[in-house]
Structure formats: structure tokens, C-alpha cells
Amino acid sequence: MSSQRTTEDPNSVRKTxxxxxxxxxxxxxxxxxxxxxxxxxxxxxxxxxxxxAVIEPSVGGFWYERGEDGSTxxxxxxxxxxxxxxxxxxxxxxxxxxxxPELKTEVEIRFIRVSEETTRVELEHRKLDRFGxxxxxxxxxxxxxxxxxxxxxxxxxxxxxxxx
Amino acid sequence: xxxxxxxxxxxxxxxxxLVFKRLRNGSCAVGELAKRxxxxxxxxxxxxxxxxxxxxxxxxxxGTKRLYEIDATAISALRSWLDELWENSLNxxxxxxxxxxxxxxxxx
Numbered sequence: 261m262s263s264q265r266t267t268e269d270p271n272s273v274r275k276t277x278x279x280x281x282x283x284x285x286x287x288x289x290x291x292x293x294x295x296x297x298x299x300x301x302x303x304x305x306x307x308x309x310x311x312x313a314v315i316e317p318s319v320g321g322f323w324y325e326r327g328e329d330g331s332t333x334x335x336x337x338x339x340x341x342x343x344x345x346x347x348x349x350x351x352x353x354x355x356x357x358x359x360x361p362e363l364k365t366e367v368e369i370r371f372i373r374v375s376e377e378t379t380r381v382e383l384e385h386r387k388l389d390r391f392g393x394x395x396x397x398x399x400x401x402x403x404x405x406x407x408x409x410x411x412x413x414x415x416x417x418x419x420x421x422x423x424x
Numbered sequence: 425x426x427x428x429x430x431x432x433x434x435x436x437x438x439x440x441x442l443v444f445k446r447l448r449n450g451s452c453a454v455g456e457l458a459k460r461x462x463x464x465x466x467x468x469x470x471x472x473x474x475x476x477x478x479x480x481x482x483x484x485x486x487g488t489k490r491l492y493e494i495d496a497t498a499i500s501a502l503r504s505w506l507d508e509l510w511e512n513s514l515n516x517x518x519x520x521x522x523x524x525x526x527x528x529x530x531x532x
Contacts, residue, residue, distance in 0.1 A: 275510050275511065275514055279521045279522060280525060289521040290517055297516040298513060298516065299513060379521075383510055385506055388506070
């Protein structure tokens with residue numbers, strides 16, 4: 261596996277991986293072409309099939325999915341846009357997979373030039389404790405599903421469906 | 425850290441599911457759980473051990489008591505899910521970026 265967990269901070273998820281691509285190619289594929297690689301079949305929040313994902317190229321822009329019917333569902337906003345080395349996005353998708361602009365967990369992606377042809381990509385999804393401010397709501401969601409087993413079953417299906 | 429496969433296995437057992445549900449009402453010691461559920465203490469201990477290994481339950485030592493609870497499981501489940509999401513997404517990104525880089529090398 262090329263990426264690994266590098267911290268046990270309970271409030272963040274970190275990933276590091278080396279990509280055999282120049283820094284500016286890695287940046288461009290990540291930002292301009294996110295719709296070509298994001299696993300939309302599994303990770304989307306809209307009711308209809310998602311056909312594209314977009315990161316608007318400036319601070320204050322949004323990143324979102326576009327459904328087959330043309331509708332869009334926001335995922336969050338662009339907090340820092342520093343090509344070709346750093347991108348900071350807010351992740352405002354709540355535990356019940358709806359957009360919640362007050363949530364503001366953060367995803368920082370750094371593109372570090374290792375050599376002409378290699379880029380190290382470090383990703384940190386942090387401030388997960390902000391989900392904690394929705395703790396009661398989350399408890400309700402889990403309670404609503406009746407049995408934890410059902411929820412966990414869903415997790416497992418999602419995980420299996422995307423394992424390559 | 426919640427382990428999805430293990431968690432599913434752990435909750436597949438009806439008694440274990442009951443232990444887990446009891447803990448949703450608040451933290452509890454082994455003896456207390458055993459008394460309330462009419463299950464032997466060693467059996468409850470064994471069930472708790474499996475739940476703990478699956479990342480569904482944590483232990484807190486309070487004085488001489490060992491209290492079991494499922495606090496923060498929601499966060500842990502979510503974190504585990506996000507971890508998987510980024511693992512899969514970044515691997516997909518890596519493939520796309522490397523394809524693009526290879527294409528450019530061929531053009532040169």
C-alpha cells in the first residue's frame with residue numbers, strides 16, 4: 261500500500277503517498293480533473309447519480325458534485341488556493357451525508373516536490389472533533405437506523421465496493 | 425480504531441449485541457452488566473473483550489473499577505470511514521496523475 265496512517269490523533273485522518281508525476285501535473289490532476297478520478301459511484305451525497313466533481317479554482321469558491329440531472333450538491337468551500345503546492349478545503353458534509361456549512365472540518369492537501377518526476381502528497385482531514393458538536397444529532401442518526409449492525413453493514417458494503 | 429469487519433462479527437452474536445446496547449445507556453462495570461443481564465460474569469467479560477478488540481467499546485479505570493463504555497464510538501466509526509474514503513480516493517488520484525504524467529512523457 262502506497263499510503264499509510266501517520267498519526268493517531270483522534271481528531272484527524274492523515275495520508276501520505278508518493279506519486280510518479282511532476283508537482284504541477286499532480287496539482288492539476290487533483291484540482292482540475294477531480295471529476296475523472298474521485299470515486300463518485302461510492303462517495304457522493306446527492307440523490308441522483310453523480311457524473312462530475314468540481315473544485316472551483318479560487319479562495320471562496322466551492323467544491324461540489326454534479327448529478328446526471330444537472331443538479332449540484334456542495335461539499336464545502338476553498339479556503340486556500342496555492343498552486344502547485346497547497347490546497348485547503350472545508351469539508352462540510354455531515355454525518356447524515358447532507359451539506360452543513362457550519363460544520364467546517366478541514367482537508368489540507370500538500371504537494372511536495374521530491375524530484376522532477378515525483379511528488380509527495382500529504383493529506384490531512386482535521387478538526388473532526390467538530391462532528392462532536394453534532395454528537396447528539398449523530399446519536400439520533402445511529403439510533404434511527406435501529407441497530408448498529410445495520411449501520412456497520414453499510415460501512416462494510418461501502419468499504420468493500422471501493423476496495424480495488 | 426473501529427474495525428468494520430470485526431465490528432460486524434462482534435455484533436453478529438445476540439448476547440454481545442445486548443451487551444453493546446446496554447452500554448449505550450452509559451458506562452458500566454462487568455459485575456453490574458452480568459447482574460442485569462443474567463449472564464455469568466466470565467461470559468460478559470469475554471463478550472466485552474471481543475467488543476473492545478473490534479473498537480466498539482473502551483475501558484476506563486475509575487478507582488478500583490473498570491468501567492466499559494461506547495462513548496465516542498460515533499466519532500470513531502466516522503473517522504474509520506473517512507480514513508477508508510481518503511485511502512481509496514487518493515489511490516484513484518495517484519493512478520490518474522501517473523497516467524497523465526506518462527502521457528506527457530510520451531509526447532515529449
